[in-house]
Amino acid sequence: MLTGGQVADCTAADRLLDRMPATDLLHGDKGYDSAAVRRKIEEAGAAPNIPPRANKRWKNCFSPYLYRNRNVIERMFGRLKDFRRIATRYDRSATNFMAAVHIAATVAYWL
DSSP: OOOOTTSOHHHHHHHHHHTOOOOSEEEOOGGGOSHHHHHHHHHTTOEEEOOOOTTOSSOOOOOHHHHGGGHHHHHHHHHHTTSHHHHHTOOSSHHHHHHHHHHHHHHHHHO
């Protein structure tokens, strides 16, 4: 799902979580650390493992040990951002941008 650069992560989380397959544990970035997102994850029957933001007084349960595996996803996005067209989003339309992401992913992981 593609959103604008000015859109906060937690606003898009509602639609993403509706498409989530059944799972026991869901890892998320600090951008998804909100009570509404945690509640929706728990309603789906999964346990949220989201690191708390630094400005929170009450820190939720978080396991850094389980969160370590998430670095694979971060490395994938970092590899895609090696392509200048993806990192700076030259394309104005979402269709062209997603096509460029697909081509970059194919080149990055095929070669």
